[in-house]
Amino acid sequence: MKKNTGARRAASALMIACLMVPQALMAQSAIDESPNEWAMVGDLLVARPVGLVMTAGGAAVWLVSLPFTLLAGHAGEAAETLVLGPGESTFMRCLGCRNTGYTNKDVESIRAAREADSASE
Secondary structure (H helix, E strand, O other): OHHHHHHHHHHHHHHHHHHHHHHHHHHHHOOOOOOOHHHHHHHHHHHHHHHHHHHHHHHHHHHHHHHHHHHHOOHHHHHHHHHHHHHHHHHOOOOOOOOOOOOHHHHHHHHHHHHHHHHHO
């Protein structure tokens, strides 16, 4: 009898997890271009220091694995995965944003600054 209830619990947990996965995937694909103050504070105090540690740790691991990856011819791929990926997510996104790169606000301000510079010349 006890084995049967354990199997039911496991099946229920699996079903709940399967129902939650698509919602989590949709939430990750959403672009948040105007994060709130809590997202900014959490990013500044938690995500950026963790990203910095991951970048430094990835550089150390890449350096240790460099002789092997050079022999295999995949040093660039290893550097991309271990150093550049964490570095980009740490330093190349706005405070509180989830996606790396420029937001629409950044692109507009860069265009306006370029137009102002070209007009003043």
